[in-house]
Amino acid sequence: MDGWARITTEDLTELKLIVGEDHLRSDEESRHEYGHDETEDLVHPPDVVVFPASVDEVSSILKFANERSIPVTAIGARTGLSGGALSTHGGIALSMKRFDSIIQIDERNFQATVEPGVINQVFHHACKAEGLFYPPDPSSWGSCTLGGNLAYNAGGPKAVKYGVTNQYVLNLEVVLASGEVIWTGANVLKNSTGYNLTQLMVGSEGTLGIITKVVFKLLPYPKEDLTLLVPFSSAENACAAVSAIFHEGVTPAGMEFMERDAIDWTLKYVDDVQVPTGEDIEAHLLIELDGNDADVLFKDAEVIATVVEKFGAGEVLIADNQAQRDALWKLRRRVGEAVKSHSIYKEEDTVVPRAELPVLLKGVKDIGAKYGFKSVCYGHAGDGNLHVNIVKGEMTDEAWNTELPKGIREIFELVKGLGGTISGEHGIGYVQKDYLDIVFNDANLAAQKAIKKALDPKGILNPGKIFPGS
């Protein structure tokens, strides 16, 4: 176990003293439950799951774990797609579910102070009730927590206009590996005071500290929105239209791409949504516009209609009531689950400059043909973020285990060559770490490791993640 300690009976006694008898579980069932997230069928159980409820408890747990060199893996809602919450080296699973308080929504300053165990959608609606807008909304927003969103710098459909999680984080309360507690920044919109520890923590996958409080910046909630569904007879044309729309000066609040297969499988999986599925349709763009002026949105929709026509789009469907709109977004949000329910799969989270999307899509299909795998592609086309779901289908186990990794490497090399990278919003975690050499040179990896070593000398925080060979 590379020098990490396993949990002993004495350790359990110590941990119970910190969190209380009722907030610790070491039975087989709990360890299994907390040993997986939504990443493939992987299970890596911790030795024990603890449920602290205060920064002092987290501090005491880390101090204890650091002294004893026990691995500590922070756990949110286990909706992650890169295996970041797996206790690959055993030790303590630190569930943050009891950190579920929205401490303050400050409508004077458009800010909120929140605990990391709050569910994304719950927070979104609490802000909305005050006329305020927290834009990041990953597909799993109904169950994922803000802490997990921070750990992986989550995106979601609205990122194209509003940016991802890190753009909304002003300040973090963090417990360091030593158990010491810091605030990383200040509750302000601009800050040139020392190193940006806030942005270093966001996206660091629980390897540099445990976030116990967050101060978010919020926006005024947009008053109007409009959702469009645009069918295309060619998936590559759909991708090419994305870039052309931005070029006309229209910045949609959502710009989602779905391949034919993604829609077909999802329609089998959700039974209350209807979309055009004519035989000549190979892909759809789901486009959302928002703002404070309905006339402007309709003007923008006209611009979009003119652009997509040039790319051979079929008739543009405008969702003109909330029920239609919700149905379309439900379809989009369920694609991932639907495709995955169909077969053993691997999901890749490629991202490129958005005008390169057609090249990426064609490359993925060509590489699939070469190595014998089929893929279903969908994702946040406005950001150049294409989710590539590789389905096992009829592939032999041998091809799956030996040929596929070569194919994935080739896809990632293509992505890198296009100026992109291997994860746009899912993180590196456990399943992508051995591809990191594709995007970072040795000096960069050494710099990242040096920072890890500086903040967590014993390597107790979420070992086995991010770094190749870890």
Added chain:
Amino acid sequence: MDGWARITTEDLTELKLIVGEDHLRSDEESRHEYGHDETEDLVHPPDVVVFPASVDEVSSILKFANERSIPVTAIGARTGLSGGALSTHGGIALSMKRFDSIIQIDERNFQATVEPGVINQVFHHACKAEGLFYPPDPSSWGSCTLGGNLAYNAGGPKAVKYGVTNQYVLNLEVVLASGEVIWTGANVLKNSTGYNLTQLMVGSEGTLGIITKVVFKLLPYPKEDLTLLVPFSSAENACAAVSAIFHEGVTPAGMEFMERDAIDWTLKYVDDVQVPTGEDIEAHLLIELDGNDADVLFKDAEVIATVVEKFGAGEVLIADNQAQRDALWKLRRRVGEAVKSHSIYKEEDTVVPRAELPVLLKGVKDIGAKYGFKSVCYGHAGDGNLHVNIVKGEMTDEAWNTELPKGIREIFELVKGLGGTISGEHGIGYVQKDYLDIVFNDANLAAQKAIKKALDPKGILNPGKIFPGS
């Protein structure tokens, strides 16, 4: 000199071999020229100024300096206001002025690849010529360079709607202290791949690496704008109106506050601008709206007029042609220079949550009265970023040297208590470092120092900056 080496004749010979005879200066005049920026009257000359032109040359210089433990201070246009470019420990001043190429403006992807020695305004206009928008525009935009903007995470009037420099940085080519060269990220809008070294470098004041290339994200250039000047009979009411305007759902592209004295002194300094200066006027808000639809801007202007009336504003002046608009912005951009031309001064760069601005303004005046100093306040009110210019005027040298630091500390403690911090856009540099304990606890400072040590073990990069007592 704390273990740092001074430059010898042999060193000069080595450095000439790297950059060429014509691109090194060690004469008294050059050393003096490169020994100051725009911070007070401080002068700390380097031993030698070098002017590399390629990443390989920068790499060779750092490798050499690192082996010899020679301090290296990166130099842009020396417009900084926190003394970050001062060679306080001698050594090499690394001027980046020959890195002045706009390598590519990629209008397909709304991105640009640029060298750090390019002047902000030059870059802004090059983007604009392609229909693209690079929003950060500090007051010194006509002379400051992008590299300096990155080092201090510069803001400017448009930050209130568009954010500061760090929101536009996708990827950086950086030479580390060892001379090794890395790219920090990828050319994409969302990225969950490893630690965010990009955001760690931005704002690190040349203490963690030397930036040699930048990939910026750009926006479509807004088609319309509208500038308003609003007079108030009370400075605190002007500050209070700021928050109220946002609360009505209007997000201006600029929201600047100027105290009466700031305007009066500037009007003496620039002779071709006319603004109302009735006796009952104590402050102005300069407000800019932008977007793609002129009707929307006029509607927003009406909302603003209604709001400010409640705060006792006088008649709202609308600049309805480009000449008027330019004149108003010229006035605002020259305030700093004008106030400083008047007296010996110190400039503070306080920032608080924006609804706390009236409290901050009142606090600054009260603390000034207590310690016997006068201040002129102006700045980016929409961001809660108030520049406090303390003028020496009739103060004795003794009061200036002994009482004033106590007063500044009290202002910063007030700022911290309001959820704010001690620099919004100027950086900590040389002149604010000994106040850092106000905003960071020991564990935070230790974490920052550990990161510094991890990336620059010998401490050669811009020593004497950021950290208290350094």
